[in-house]
Amino acid sequence: MGSQGVTPQSQDFSRWYTDVVRMADLADYAPVRGCMIIKPYGYELWENIRDALDRRFKATGHKNAYFPLLIPMSFIQREAEHVEGFAPELAVVTHGGGKELEEPLVVRPTSETVIGYAFSQWISSYRDLPLLINQWANVVRWELRPRLFLRTLEFLWQEGHTAHATAEEAQAETMRMLEIYADFAENEAAIPVIKGRKSEQEKFAGAEETYAIEAMMRNKWALQSGTSHFLGQNFAKAFDIKFLDEQNELRYAWTTSWGVSTRMIGGIIMAHGDEKGLRLPPRLAPIQVVIVPIWKRDEERTAVLDTVGRIKDELVAAGVRVHVDDRVGITPGFKFNDWEMRGVPLRMEVGPRDVAAGTVVLARRDIPGRDGKSSVQQQELTAAVPRLLEEIQENLLSQAKEFRDSNLHEAKDYEELKAIVKEGWALIPHCGEAECEARIKEETKATSRCFPLELNQEWNPKGLRCAVCGKPAQGYAYFARAY
């Protein structure tokens, strides 16, 4: 399949998305409704996301561990808000080893409970704190309206869980991880994000505060792409996570949790994709350079493939992820379209004339047509290719930034908000109350995205009032259509 079949983005964004995911071989639906099969190309993208995050977690002192998939139902029920939030989404194991279980087990929807239990065993003294743990795992949440990568019944993610001696330290950890997510999004995924606090209604079930990174997709919808929760002492109290402090007093710990999932892949697709399909940021792309050898006569074939093989080895040795498309019976033009659709940042064409001249043609995915093409000396490739990949990475980020910034608008009143959220994100002074948010959602389909940190240095700034309901504002908030 080539890109012939991708529905144009401008025509139907939703169909474009599904086409791209399936035709680029990223993922497909599984036999169980709402579940997903992540295909090799999609999984390699996930491996690169995982490695880039994992490096950051380890560099900040976190250790990976693994906790069980199956959680006693009674654990979920111990934290009141937690069970209220997750009960409707649970998958429940009632039979094991041919027998009905005495207590049903839940397939983890998230692991605060079972990790809370473990922390209560591991922590006894202030010397055991801070405890900084991360887990790479699958989780299951019963989704009624599944979308590949964005909302699937099962998804892959990392969930960090930490315990601290003081509220301040736990709050600092919550913000540290939010910054790490933002850094990852901007510098690896080339997606500019807005860091902010979620409203009471949008926060994690059981958290005191939830912070998120929010990204703008090409249809101007928002995607919550990572969350960091300050859990206060809620789970510490539910699971008895206590420690003796330096004065030998028994205290509850303060905990956090934070996660990024395969949803990030959906974000990368929708933040960068264009009419032709995917555009992958070079730092995460499974294939950074695809080489298309071109020949007509058989005697040209050997010379071209020899040159291609040598170039490939040199680039691989230089740390570049290269794929040679040597499929037979398929035209170069078809291959060009195919790899453009699959979002490979850089295409290299090598034909008999290039072999003779010691050159290759490079074509950038981010600059269409002639402007993105250049002829490069073969001996310069190990320097030129990494440099070009960096340029593409930066260009994707600056394009996404420009697009995002041109679609953020301040709304003076509810009427302006209504108009803006049809085509962008609206910023308003906002009360943060459930009733007001519910009304906006019902009337405009836009939801409260976050109170952006950089616009909310003060609480209730300048005594402002909510642009929609007139009550005192908690601060400035973005509203937008969202996934």
Added chain:
Amino acid sequence: MGSQGVTPQSQDFSRWYTDVVRMADLADYAPVRGCMIIKPYGYELWENIRDALDRRFKATGHKNAYFPLLIPMSFIQREAEHVEGFAPELAVVTHGGGKELEEPLVVRPTSETVIGYAFSQWISSYRDLPLLINQWANVVRWELRPRLFLRTLEFLWQEGHTAHATAEEAQAETMRMLEIYADFAENEAAIPVIKGRKSEQEKFAGAEETYAIEAMMRNKWALQSGTSHFLGQNFAKAFDIKFLDEQNELRYAWTTSWGVSTRMIGGIIMAHGDEKGLRLPPRLAPIQVVIVPIWKRDEERTAVLDTVGRIKDELVAAGVRVHVDDRVGITPGFKFNDWEMRGVPLRMEVGPRDVAAGTVVLARRDIPGRDGKSSVQQQELTAAVPRLLEEIQENLLSQAKEFRDSNLHEAKDYEELKAIVKEGWALIPHCGEAECEARIKEETKATSRCFPLELNQEWNPKGLRCAVCGKPAQGYAYFARAY
């Protein structure tokens, strides 16, 4: 905790094992019976195992992907032997999203079925073959007698699944992966293994043939440490995996599957451990070198810690995994015992006299006492440490080989077998029949481990007869107590 509490291996091997797993902070039981929490030190060991295997899989053309955790019950039932083997071990999800499901879902015990389904969608022509896929995942099998790492209700593993155009190619893949497992075991885990074919009774439910690597533990029991299955066309027929061959004829594919799990960690513990605790092979050890700074007076402290910091940085830059044990209020002697129990291959002691002399003391975990200690110039460490780690790696392998070889014995008859399996592995010409194996198991507790490949070049060699029942022998087979 120090090593004070480890039950001596010679006194009670089973308690020694549990003590080591828990005191070395590798893993612990979870609230759900039979489930396990893999703690950071154990998980880092698993990450190193994973990376070493993953490199080998990718180098041989395999791609990672991810398939769903939840499998329709009807899938499991499609292959007759498969359902018979796995039905008693299934965990079953009957409720999701607050409702009873129309069809119960099984938490994957292994993924031949759902991957078979996917392969039937992905494969249409001989050009799609071979299809070489691997998955890193968790699986659940209802275990009645759990042991940490060895048999847990949930475990982590990789499962390779491949499809081929011919039986020969699938058989070659089966053997290729068996070789990769053996290579990994010997060259990374320092565990010599016997490669062999499992008997009819011991093979995977649904396979035509199962091959395994079998390792000897320090109590002379066997541990099946990895398996590679030739599945014939069994799953291809159950899941309709068909392709058009070069003559445009529709044919069933031939498939394989192969897996290594967190059980390998149990193997590493029991193949190398001694009275004092763990001995980890340097290539997989989370910590290769632990540095214990030693000082008495405060003015010595700064000089020692400065030197230690510098040495650590140099070793990390040289690619060595280093940990500095700068805990206060704990004696050096306690730390030595603790890290010996935790199996760190090399200990470095740095005291005021070392700082003055520009030396350090290195102590090898594999050579106890004075013989394993040496004084090394600080400027030679980046060369000396990697060399010593290699020596330790080789020594662990040769010790394990010697131990294994001295406990393999040929048995001329059943009486000899009975005596041998109390203290080793017995090799006999064997019929391979269910009745005979059941009798041996009942009377001696020893099970058929495998028909070792290197002793079974011919089928029914030299017209031998089973040493136990007298029927024609399929070949030579090992019998041993096993996990």
